[in-house]
Amino acid sequence: MTIRNWIKFFLMSLLIGGGVTAISSLFIRWDFFQPYLVAGEFGEFIAALAWMVLLGFTMSVIAQAGYFAYLTLHQVGVNIFRTLTLWNWVQMLLILVVLIDLIIFRFAPGAETAKDWLFYIGLLLVLVFGAVATAVQKVKMTGKKHILIPSVFFMIVITSLEWIIALMGRQDNINTYVALLLFPLVAVNAYQLLMLPKYNAKSEEDRKNLEERRKARKLLKIKQ
Template sequence: MNSRKLVGFFFKTLFIGGLAGLITSFFVKAEDYSNILSPIDFMELLGLVVFFIGLGLVFAVVSQTGFFAYLFINRFGLGFFKSYWPLVQVLLIAFVLFDLIYFPYQATKGEVSIFWYILMSAAILVYGWIIAKIKAKETQKHAFVPALFLMVVITTIEWVPGLRTEGTDYAWLMIITLLACNTYQLLALHRINKSGKEQETSNSAKNKPAKNAGTKKK
């Protein structure tokens, strides 16, 4: 991946984060919008839109940081654990899913039913499973576990600040934005690399006839 594609990759992730944050706010913060729209206050509405876009951009940067950390962790894990690395990742996925249920439930002291935390963890797992299957289908079968690791473990680690906020509004804003950004980064990276390799092959193929022609003239 050259610098131009890396910059494009960065800004596209930012755009997706800002858009996801804004769209999610329409549902999560619907009351804030309704207060401004009756009667309508354009300056307040603009301020609210800019705020949630900015919040989405911040979450997108968090996602990018986690994604590049994941690339390093994956390489380190392959070198350190070797053939056991997929098993280690599966165990970490199970551990994180358990934590997503147990610790938030303990923090509420039973005020919120454990069913909702189980449903939340299951939803993240199912979504991650679908994205990981797509990744494995478009690349190689062994890419499934690392992709699932990113969508579950890395996304959850990135989500920790959102889980610590009071209420659920900003937790929802953050997790949806993180999932959107991580999905794009995971599925776009191999496509960008593939297009780059195809372009290099095409350029080298174009240069060969020119070299051959020059040889014949001599």
């Protein structure tokens, strides 16, 4: 990828992270924003919303680091297990392990009531259905069925590792951030998975155009 296209990719991911966090925070943390609006403190409201955008930017950067780490991991996995089929089976096993870990070691310690369990199961469904929907769309875009499992693996396993920042917390209002941080991670990771090939293709096109311009300039100098 060229530097120009990488910057576009980075900034768009950043905007998605910030925008999704800001919008979701208005629903998830309405109790935080409402007093400012009731009191007419619109400056404080905007400052609070800006803080949420900044939080989204941070999660976007974490998601981008996680994605490029996964690209390396995927290649290493294929090299170690020799075939993509075997590596896919390993990824399926890891997906199952991560989901069990989320339920037993992350959700269970903080779930004291049925309402808590509904909350956590709802977030788990967001993660799983978001992963499956993104993976299915990836297959449709590429026409390659074998990338279904790697896509689900990335969306569930890598997103869960990025989400661990919130899941390991035990503060009184930690559930708010557990929910709030999931949405930008899913959104940014879905965008990266679906859109990176387009940026790569655009980079390849830009390199070809640049090479053609260089040849044209050389030809012009020869004629002169």
